[in-house]
Amino acid sequence: MNLHEELLRCRPWIESALEHSGGTHLFADIVQGIVSGRMQFWPAEEGCAVTEIIIFPQKKIFHVFLAGGEKGQIVDMNDSAVEFAKAAGCSGMTIAGRKGWSRVLKDKGWTEAFTTLSREI
Numbered sequence: 001m002n003l004h005e006e007l008l009r010c011r012p013w014i015e016s017a018l019e020h021s022g023g024t025h026l027f028a029d030i031v032q033g034i035v036s037g038r039m040q041f042w043p044a045e046e047g048c049a050v051t052e053i054i055i056f057p058q059k060k061i062f063h064v065f066l067a068g069g070e071k072g073q074i075v076d077m078n079d080s081a082v083e084f085a086k087a088a089g090c091s092g093m094t095i096a097g098r099k100g101w102s103r104v105l106k107d108k109g110w111t112e113a114f115t116t117l118s119r120e121i
Contacts, residue, residue: 003034003035003041006041006043007031007034007041009043010041010043010047010048010068010069011027012068013047013048013067013068013069014027014030014048014050014066014068015027016068017050017066017067017068017097018030018066020097020098021066021096030050030066033050033052034050038052039051039052039065040052040053040084042077042081044069044070044073044074044076044077045073046069046070046073047067047068047069047070047071047073047074048067048068048069049064049065049066049067049068049074049077049081050064050065050066050067051063051064051065051081052065053085053088053090054094059091059092060088060089060090060091061090061091061092061093061094062081062084062085062088062090062092062093062094063093063094063095063096064081064093064094064095064096064097065096066096066097067095067097071104075104075105075108078105078108081093094113095110096116
């Protein structure tokens with residue numbers, strides 16, 4: 001299956017995750033980010049994730065931007081994501097998501113680092 005077909009297959013999971021993103025991106029934005037290489041696409045049989053590498057002045061972070069589908073399949077991506085992040089020169093990883101992910105990923109070494117609050121203006 002090619003990238004376009006995989007993105008279309010995973011579109012419902014991507015759009016479902018985007019419903020919780022505060023309106024920052026549309027599906028087309030995600031596709032453009034993946035095609036341009038700014039974002040990485042992690043498809044699985046029953047779910048997917050989209051990541052990005054964020055470069056701060058003092059640190060390079062592998063950031064899980066969105067994930068959707070069957071939780072177990074998302075969690076199973078952890079080890080390969082860690083290896084990818086290390087190979088890319090990242091010294092840390094972050095996830096943006098609903099609070100329940102902290103419980104689901106606790107056994108994989110993830111801890112809650114901070115809370116993000118938002119408001120519309």
